[in-house]
Amino acid sequence: MSQQAHYRACHLCEAICGVEIITEGPQIISIKGDLKDPLSRGHICPKAIALQDLHEDPDRIRTPKKRVGDEWQDISWTQAFEEIAERVAHLQLEKGNNAVAVYAGNPNVHNYGNLTHGRVLRKALATRNNFSATSLDQLPHHVMALQMFGHQFMVPVADIDRTQFMLIFGANPIASNGSMMTVPDVKKRLKSIQQRGGEFVVIDPRRSETAELADQHAFIKPGTDAYVLLAMIRLLFEEGLVDTGNLTQELEGLHLIEALVAPFTLSLAEAQSGISEAVIADIARRFANADSAACYGRMGVSVQAYGTLCQWAIQILNILTGNLDAEGGVIVPNSAVGYVQPGEPSPGHLGRFHSRVSQLPEFGGEFPSTVLAEEILTTGEDQVKALFTLAGNPVLSAPNGRRLDEAFAQLDLMVSIDIYINETTRHADYILPPTGPLEHDHYDYAFLRLAVHNTARFNEPVFPKPEGALHDWEILNGLGNAISTKKNIRNSTLPPPDMLMDMALQSGPYSKKAGHPAELSLAVLKANPHGVDLGPLQPALMSRICTQDKKIHLLAPLVESEVSRLFAQASESAVQRFPLSLIGRRHVRSNNSWMHNYHRLVKGKPRWQCLMHPDDLAARGIDCGQKVKISSRVGEIELEVQSSDEMMPGVISVPHGWGHQRKGVVMSIASKQGGQSVNDLTDDEYYDQSTGNSALNGVPVEVSAAV
Numbered sequence: 001m002s003q004q005a006h007y008r009a010c011h012l013c014e015a016i017c018g019v020e021i022i023t024e025g026p027q028i029i030s031i032k033g034d035l036k037d038p039l040s041r042g043h044i045c046p047k048a049i050a051l052q053d054l055h056e057d058p059d060r061i062r063t064p065k066k067r068v069g070d071e072w073q074d075i076s077w078t079q080a081f082e083e084i085a086e087r088v089a090h091l092q093l094e095k096g097n098n099a100v101a102v103y104a105g106n107p108n109v110h111n112y113g114n115l116t117h118g119r120v121l122r123k124a125l126a127t128r129n130n131f132s133a134t135s136l137d138q139l140p141h142h143v144m145a146l147q148m149f150g151h152q153f154m155v156p157v158a159d160i161d162r163t164q165f166m167l168i169f170g171a172n173p174i175a176s177n178g179s180m181m182t183v184p185d186v187k188k189r190l191k192s193i194q195q196r197g198g199e200f201v202v203i204d205p206r207r208s209e210t211a212e213l214a215d216q217h218a219f220i221k222p223g224t225d226a227y228v229l230l231a232m233i234r235l236l237f238e239e240g241l242v243d244t245g246n247l248t249q250e251l252e253g254l255h256l257i258e259a260l261v262a263p264f265t266l267s268l269a270e271a272q273s274g275i276s277e278a279v280i281a282d283i284a285r286r287f288a289n290a291d292s293a294a295c296y297g298r299m300g301v302s303v304q305a306y307g308t309l310c311q312w313a314i315q316i317l318n319i320l321t322g323n324l325d326a327e328g329g330v331i332v333p334n335s336a337v338g339y340v341q342p343g344e345p346s347p348g349h350l351g352r353f354h355s356r357v358s359q360l361p362e363f364g365g366e367f368p369s370t371v372l373a374e375e376i377l378t379t380g381e382d383q384v385k386a387l388f389t390l391a392g393n394p395v396l397s398a399p400n401g402r403r404l405d406e407a408f409a410q411l412d413l414m415v416s417i418d419i420y421i422n423e424t425t426r427h428a429d430y431i432l433p434p435t436g437p438l439e440h441d442h443y444d445y446a447f448l449r450l451a452v453h454n455t456a457r458f459n460e461p462v463f464p465k466p467e468g469a470l471h472d473w474e475i476l477n478g479l480g481n482a483i484s485t486k487k488n489i490r491n492s493t494l495p496p497p498d499m500l501m502d503m504a505l506q507s508g509p510y511s512k513k514a515g516h517p518a519e520l521s522l523a524v525l526k527a528n529p530h531g532v533d534l535g536p537l538q539p540a541l542m543s544r545i546c547t548q549d550k551k552i553h554l555l556a557p558l559v560e561s562e563v564s565r566l567f568a569q570a571s572e573s574a575v576q577r578f579p580l581s582l583i584g585r586r587h588v589r590s591n592n593s594w595m596h597n598y599h600r601l602v603k604g605k606p607r608w609q610c611l612m613h614p615d616d617l618a619a620r621g622i623d624c625g626q627k628v629k630i631s632s633r634v635g636e637i638e639l640e641v642q643s644s645d646e647m648m649p650g651v652i653s654v655p656h657g658w659g660h661q662r663k664g665v666v667m668s669i670a671s672k673q674g675g676q677s678v679n680d681l682t683d684d685e686y687y688d689q690s691t692g693n694s695a696l697n698g699v700p701v702e703v704s705a706a707v
């Protein structure tokens with residue numbers, strides 16, 4: 001049999017690295033970086049190699065399953081769609097449409113057919129109870145983009161390849177490979193800043209892999225970034241460092257910002273954050289005086305109690321120093337598909353309606369995932385009785401996982417579109433498994449929109465679709481159609497996602513129609529399997545801005561109340577029962593909750609331990625390597641602790657996504673791993689008050705020796 005080379009993007013994380021996969025018949029011979037990919041330039045991380053394990057994993061389910069008692073039975077697609085549709089139609093007729101909920105997990109954004117076809121199922125279900133990983137993650141970025149620029153996807157990205165100063169709050173791209181910033185080969189890109197005479201600074205409660213490389217690292221007490229950011233903004237006004245450059249005429253509300261931040265002095269910031277006044281002031285001055293500068297913040301500042309305020313303040317810092325929409329600053333990418341401009345669908349909306357029990361606001365038609373359990377467990381009209389999970393594992397990913405376990409166990413119906421029987425799907429009545437990633441085509445619709453350099457690339461499948469298998473989008477079409485038919489409502493299925501992308505490419509900014517020389521279409525992308533280089537980020541915000549008055553709205557509506565809440569909190573005394581602060585951690589060989597069943601990734605030393613500063617261990621009489629009990633308001637877990645001066649005193653770190661020993665999980669390698677789910681500690685009542693985004697970082701906890 002002859003060998004064949006295939007070129008595609010690794011879809012496992014946001015870096016979307018180009019890979020070269022050599023196959024011989026049904027066998028994978030090798031997986032390497034694609035040197036000709038214009039964005040990733042040959043870079044890959046160890047997870048790409050595990051694409052082979054994922055493809056070959058005997059635990060990956062390949063046929064639809066129905067739970068009968070404690071047994072899983074194989075059933076046909078037709079039977080699955082028919083039975084599910086019957087039960088949904090019956091339930092919704094009796095209890096109303098909102099009795100059914102949907103949770104869409106992270107891999108949906110890594111699989112374009114889920115993005116294009118999710119709406120077929122949603123339309124059939126017609127429920128208000130939509131949830132997703134967005135509210136465990138990047139919701140603050142979308143809310144701020146909507147309020148400041150008029151569209152939830154108008155998210156500026158750091159121009160890392162040209163900046164002279166990068167200020168990073170709460171992100172660890174060396175481990176995560178970047179987020180809300182598609183940045184493959186990030187280590188080289190960060191080092192290049194230094195090589196061209198620039199610098200980068202990291203603010204993080206842990207001396208992370210990224211902080212280790214930085215020119216400067218400052219430890220910060222979790223959840224206090226907003227004090228530091230507001231003090232930096234205040235200093236810009238006080239020292240006459242505000243220079244809004246070309247955007248001056250386009251800013252609405254600039255005069256109000258100075259008064260708003262007036263109470264946030266450097267001394268308040270020092271007292272709250274633990275970073276000295278001098279260090280905060282010095283970083284702010286260097287940022288303002290740099291030839292170009294980009295401030296970027298991720299999980300550490302998004303998924304905490306002031307996530308939305310932090311994302312606002314980060315943009316304000318960029319704007320006040322003339323770095324929004326400027327080379328080397330932050331720029332909204334020009335993607336070939338989903339190019340944000342007036343008229344681009346789904347601009348977003350916040351708080352049009354509220355969740356039933358806790359009255360948290362919807363965003364873009366979704367409620368915060370933190371209220372999913374209570375919507376199932378609280379009786380009354382519109383109580384959730386059935387759940388669809390689409391590529392999501394909320395039991396391990398959302399706060400208070402034990403409560404979700406309890407909630408899922410009492411559902412009348414649960415359907416999971418998923419490839420594993422894991423902590424979440426073990427509760428399902430039906431599991432519908434799609435093809436694996438190498439068996440379907442792909443266009444990186446979500447992440448090419450956030451890339452630090454404009455490119456476009458289409459991937460053909462590496463292997464043909466196995467007989468009898470369905471792609472995610474075909475399952476969504478099939479289920480949506482079956483449910484609509486039973487409910488007697490109109491719901492048209494959609495054509496294949498590649499056709500939809502072709503239409504989008506041919507009406508996008510690089511199309512023949514737009515007069516662009518690249519003349520992009522699906523055929524052009526197929527003829528260029530390494531991807532097409534569309535050039536560096538291009539400042540053009542004002543020609544694309546989506547606000548009605550075409551201005552940038554500096555004083556986003558929810559900011560004033562958040563600023564007051566932050567100021568009031570400064571005088572509250574700390575909770576003594578849980579004096580430590582818990583944060584998360586990512587490792588390059590792990591990915592969220594589902595990549596622990598691959599020997600190539602889990603081999604070597606364990607990566608799930610709790611890290612804690614030696615002084616905090618000594619104060620509690622605990623030794624390194626000992627098993628400890630970590631407790632929070634909602635629960636406790638037992639875990640091995642490692643002494644680490646990477647940690648700021650008073651802060652402990654535990655990665656999420658571990659703890660695969662729950663009964664019924666069918667992942668032979670993962671369930672033999674140690675570790676516990678940190679989300680058995682995170683608190684579903686601890687969230688960003690303005691949006692309901694979970695606060696998974698900065699959770700109050702205490703640690704004691706396990707007995």
Ligand SMILES: Nc1nc2c(c(=O)[nH]1)N[C@H]1C(S)=C(S)[C@@H](COP(=O)(O)OP(=O)(O)OC[C@H]3O[C@@H](n4cnc5c(=O)[nH]c(N)nc54)[C@H](O)[C@@H]3O)O[C@H]1N2
Nearest residue numbers: 105106107133137391392393397417418584592593594656
């Ligand atoms: N404490 C704490 N918790 C966190 C975080 C944190 O930093 N700390 N991070 C949060 C973040 S940022 C996120 S995005 C969430 C992620 O949490 P989730 O949204 O739960 O996503 P994953 O953990 O990636 O789970 C993916 C699920 O999809 C399945 N799957 C994988 N590929 C496919 C596919 O192609 N099709 C289908 N149908 N299924 C597939 C897997 O088997 C698995 O069940 O976790 C959040 N939880």
Ligand SMILES: Nc1nc2c(c(=O)[nH]1)N[C@H]1C(S)=C(S)[C@@H](COP(=O)(O)OP(=O)(O)OC[C@H]3O[C@@H](n4cnc5c(=O)[nH]c(N)nc54)[C@H](O)[C@@H]3O)O[C@H]1N2
Nearest residue numbers: 170172176179222223298299300586587588590591592697
């Ligand atoms: N290898 C790997 N890569 C991944 C993932 C993975 O699980 N593994 N997950 C993917 C997903 S879904 C996402 S969303 C991205 C996330 O990408 P990142 O946000 O880059 O990843 P994290 O490692 O969560 O980085 C958060 C950093 O914030 C710090 N931090 C915690 N609390 C605070 C705080 O209050 N203030 C400040 N300033 N810092 C704080 C943490 O110590 C950590 O270094 O990664 C993606 N890539």
Ligand code: SF4
Nearest residue numbers: 010013016017045048
């Ligand atoms: S960084 Fe690793 S996991 Fe992420 S896309 Fe690249 S190869 Fe895949």
Ligand SMILES: [Mo]
Nearest residue numbers: 106133137138
């Ligand atoms: Mo995420």
